[in-house]
Amino acid sequence: MAGFRSWTTVIANLLVPVGILTFSSGFFPYKPLIPGLATFDETGQNVIVPAAFDKVIFMVVDALRSDFVYSNESGFLFTQSLIRSGAALPFTAYASAPTVTMPRLKAITTGSVPSFLDVILNIAESDTSSTLAYQDTWLAQLKATGGRLVMYGDDTWLKLFPGMFDRADGTTSFFVSDFTEVDHNVTRHVPHELAQDDWSALIMHYLGLDHIGHKAGPKSPFMIPKQHEMDSVVTEIYTAMQQQDHLQSTLFVLCGDHGMNEAGNHGGSSAGETSPALLFISPKFEALGGRRESPVEPSGDMQYYQTVEQADIAPTLAGLLGIPIPLNSLGVFIPEFLEMWDHGSHKLRILYQNAEQLLNTLTTTFPGSTFGPDSPTSCAPGLPSGIEGAQCAWARVQQLLSGRDEADDSYSTAGPDLLQFLRIAQEVMSRTASNYDVSRLILGLLITGIAGLLVLPATYKECTRHGSSGMFLTLMIITCGMMMFASSYVEEEQQFWYWICSGWIVYLHMKSQSSAKPLSHKRSGLLLYWSDKCIILVLAITQRLLRRWNQTGQKFAAEPDIARTFFARHPEIFWGLFILAYVDAGRHLLGSIPIPGLLRLGVLAPSALAFTFKLHFVTSESPELLDGTFISQIMKEWPYSLSLVLHARLVFYGLAVVVLLSLFAGKRSRVPRVPYDTIHEALHIFLMTQSRATNVPLFLIFRIQAGILSSMNLTGIEVTITTLIFQYMTFFAFGGSNAISSVDLASGYNGVDSYSVVLVGVLTFASNWAGPIWWASQSHRLRPKSPVGQDPSALLTFHVAVSLVSVMAACTALRTHLFIWTVFSPKYLYSMAWATANHVGVNLLGEVIFSRSRSRHSS
């Protein structure tokens, strides 16, 4: 490896991906999802279990903590009387972290435990990928049987289930200070819907109680009146269930999606947050004779009555309503409800369906393990835990069932073992889904830390050799690492890079002033003198422009900027700069090409193609940029026959041909040399093609900045620091941020007509990291000519390792933090991209190619 000074750097760079993989495997446990809808197995002579209910009223009260319903201070007086009469079966439903509404609704409806990765991939709330439209839920099952669904309340349901509801009225939870309107908006539909008989599921989601919690906490004076209000809704529904004929066979579920802590907030995993109430209500339950006391004292912290998993709601509902259990459910049918069936074979069938469904998810998740009637040899009587335990329990169930006769009491023999299998399987599956493997997290941290330590000596040497710039770099790396622990600095990371960049510009200015003194007094002309003094101002101005190009982050994201606000108002300025950027790119490509003669002019073809492609792209993707400009006139006159895909391919092939031609010409010339200028210019046009149209003029600014920087005669380490800062700064200037939602996917399919992970991945990376890639390439042109002491790999690796370690440490330490899903985990994903694609794929690869040729060049 010619580009690396020492083997430690190589090992460190091999360790970084290993560390990332280890950490990720502990942080994002893999959980396969089974696609499709579950159906009953109708081939065999299995017993068909009659449905206990044919309708369901599902009432979610946001943040309904268990004690709000069950304790002495509760306002749910009527509901408590239902518990006493046996018409309501009360539970405490464990809601695992993150205790926020959307993942909780997923758990309630699918019966699965959403994993981190699942939620992160779906966190982009604005788009449609977060829906459950393609997942198996009890709603989809009801819909599949031909039922109609109605929904009133929190519009998260509407986002999760687009097109699912026949009638719906969503309310947003945006105005948290609104306690009454949000709920009134639901309640006013209730009498009307109770009179209708066309629905099979009526879903209500009340937000007011959660709003009170957020605003004033669980002890708020508004809380009891709100509970009375919710209780009156329960009264209204229960009365209708008793009186209306079409509601005779209706199941009424009242539950909270999550609880709240003593401050009234939620998201974490404290007892208050994870313990919502859950009640199944129907006059039919009175016959079961399950009379309970109410109000009662909790048995544990917030634990009232029996504690079940929130995921158990889905299979229980499915069993009671006579629909198949959703495919990915990890729930266990709540055994209390087995008493709804008199026949033992029905009870057994319910449990056996549940067991088969869970077994299916088990074998999908653990393809290596086999389940059969032959128990593994290691099956001890004490029942091992984990996947072996599940195997043993299943083996026992099979043995019991195969030996049964058609007698009714097979339930009483096999039932307990079936339940035991279900519980073990649920535990095994839930652990893969939501628990962090802390030992792997720490192992990943350690491996990455070792990578950092390996390059520490080289970095230390380099930093001490260049006193002040080394100090600057060290302070920058440390500050940047510390920042990763504060959620708002992660959200606003661009501010740090803009801030440090202005400091670095001052540093470069001081440096150039102190070294330029001898030059300035050579009477080399007043103009040169002043340009020498003030050139830094141009750099500062361009940096200031970059900073305002795209507003990003969270806090100031909505403020006016150049790309969206200024260009929308002055399209002629935008198009002027746009054309100038392409003219400049074409001119430089032409100038860089080492081919003599008229053939040179041929290289203008890809530039022109790239220009027309971008116009073509803008016309089809963002035509609002064209409104009322001279370009729109031209575009109207210009009939395009090329498809966008073909057009993009022509650009890419054209650029490739130019690069290949120049490589060929370079080899043929008397002094063989690699034509870096041509490669850089071709890359320049490629990156312009991959960038958003409004970002194209940024490449003009880059050109100016690169010109100024190269006139400053930077030393090796200064080039490295400059490149590092500019890489991060331009990433954010292009509109990037640490939120998943800011990933620009528009240019990922340029020239690709069918999905290919690698191609689309590379193109998407290039369009989001266009700035960093450009500066990585430019850094080789800024380097001093002398080849000695020119190895930034160790420094870059050190930076990457330290930033990764700090992000990993932040994710590990703050794994129960409210923002882990929205802030820290996305940042970790971005750090992965920075460390693998940008560091290894762009910086180091460039380093290897360029330094090899440099050493060859100098020898």
Add this chain to the structure above:
Amino acid sequence: MPQDTSSALGAPSSTPQTLVEKPSAPPVNILPSLIARIYSIAHPALLLALGATRFEALVANPTKELLSTLPWLTLIQIFYVIVCLPPAGSTSTETSASAPTDVKSSPRPSGPGGAARHGKHGKRKQHANSWACIWSRSLPALLSVSLTFVLATPVLTILLVLFGAPLTTHNSETILCAAHMAVLSATALIYAHGLDRGVWNEVWGIARPADAVWGSALGTGLGAWFGAIPIPLDWDRPWQAFPITILVGAYIGYAIGSLLSRTPLVYGKRVKFTSEDLSETEKKIN
């Protein structure tokens, strides 16, 4: 900001070129009188204390508060420079025997003439504590204040914008913030150095030797830079609004810079790049 202040100045030998090309103006001393020495220490503390009392009003209405306190700040600064600092040209009074006002009105051209002043940074024996002396210093003070408003404020406004201050909004806040920073930093600089081109070249290159005047100016700038840190935090506090943290940073930086740069550890030293940095540049130029 990494500043290598490890080398002693008195020794401009650390940067040989500078020595050959032009001798720079020496660091400025606080006047030797007892009042000057006491007040020069009390002054930064006084400014901070006064600033702290006005903090809440500043948060409530930045523009109004900045505007109404600006005259008072200017008066305090005038008082400070008159009491504590030698006016421009007074350093060379002893050698070139020219009247201070003379030098003031016709700015001294930089160049070989300045060589005579080199090395004269010993303590001057200035006993006159009479009204005449105060009067002779008020004219340069007034001149420096007017130059602060006419020249330094626009320059600092531009610099603030370049460092990220909003350009399309908050204009009055930016200008007033720049004015406060200018009165803090530039008044004393102009008062002590006049329009000495060499000094201002050094100021532009951030290469002045540390003294009370330059230390406070540099501290003001650095403090303002660090003042930007709390702005992105999501605490939703009213004081996180744009000019407030910058200005608080500038005031604190002023106080620290002004006091710190007088200590023997720092006094007279300047930001310097290691020989490694420079020699590598040399290599590259050749």
